[in-house]
Amino acid sequence: MPDLSIDGYVIVSADGMLANAARVMPDELKFEGDKQFFTAALDRADLIVHGRNSYEDQPNSPRRKRIIVTRSIAAIAPDPSNSKATLWNPAGASFEAACDFAGVPSGTVAIIGGPEIFAMFLDRYDTFWLSQAPRVRLPGGEPCFPGVPAQSPQQILEAHGLKAGDGQILDSGEDVSVTPWRREV
Numbered sequence: 001m002p003d004l005s006i007d008g009y010v011i012v013s014a015d016g017m018l019a020n021a022a023r024v025m026p027d028e029l030k031f032e033g034d035k036q037f038f039t040a041a042l043d044r045a046d047l048i049v050h051g052r053n054s055y056e057d058q059p060n061s062p063r064r065k066r067i068i069v070t071r072s073i074a075a076i077a078p079d080p081s082n083s084k085a086t087l088w089n090p091a092g093a094s095f096e097a098a099c100d101f102a103g104v105p106s107g108t109v110a111i112i113g114g115p116e117i118f119a120m121f122l123d124r125y126d127t128f129w130l131s132q133a134p135r136v137r138l139p140g141g142e143p144c145f146p147g148v149p150a151q152s153p154q155q156i157l158e159a160h161g162l163k164a165g166d167g168q169i170l171d172s173g174e175d176v177s178v179t180p181w182r183r184e185v
């Protein structure tokens, strides 16, 4: 069994949304402190995983190995537009096989969305880093996980065996914080 450590990262509004009703992450959900936290985490990761519409858009992005989840291929294929990217369809191949193909059979993996991709790993996260912007509301927006807002993101993480650790403030003016949700062993 490959030795993969799997972490998730998201910033959500008070109502648990990661994007607005137009499925776009609005500027009001972007904070310098969170950006720095996220950038540092991705710089430490060996592999980034995201759906076809999510992308971290940072100066170091071109240097990072990544898996892009898509139904446009049957199983696993190189991304013709990015030599560091692997296309993966979970219906056709295991995550481990995709990591092997990407050249990262072991190491630290950062899952960065969107909602379906976060949900795929809910039983596998070692730590899910939940950033929250309690002053921002995005009614009718895109929930961070399927099942939100009927359940809160925290309730969903807890239901999957994760437990909140000590949070840290990322933007004191806007009360933005990040909380690590770690798997109980």
Ligand SMILES: NC(=O)c1ccc[n+]([C@@H]2O[C@H](COP(=O)([O-])OP(=O)(O)OC[C@H]3O[C@@H](n4cnc5c(N)ncnc54)[C@H](OP(=O)(O)O)[C@@H]3O)[C@@H](O)[C@H]2O)c1
Pocket: 009, 010, 011, 012, 017, 018, 019, 023, 024, 025, 029, 050, 051, 052, 053, 054, 055, 069, 070, 071, 072, 088, 089, 090, 091, 112, 113, 114, 115, 116, 117, 142
């Ligand atoms: N606030 C945050 O921290 C945060 C985090 C992540 C994303 N976002 C925002 O959320 C929005 C993206 O939302 P999105 O819902 O479009 O998410 P997405 O997960 O990035 O992209 C969806 C695409 O991923 C592929 N996909 C999803 N589930 C799949 C599955 N089970 N099997 C195979 N492929 C699958 C499909 O690609 P194909 O169509 O190619 O088959 C699907 O169209 C963006 O605005 C982004 O900026 C915000």
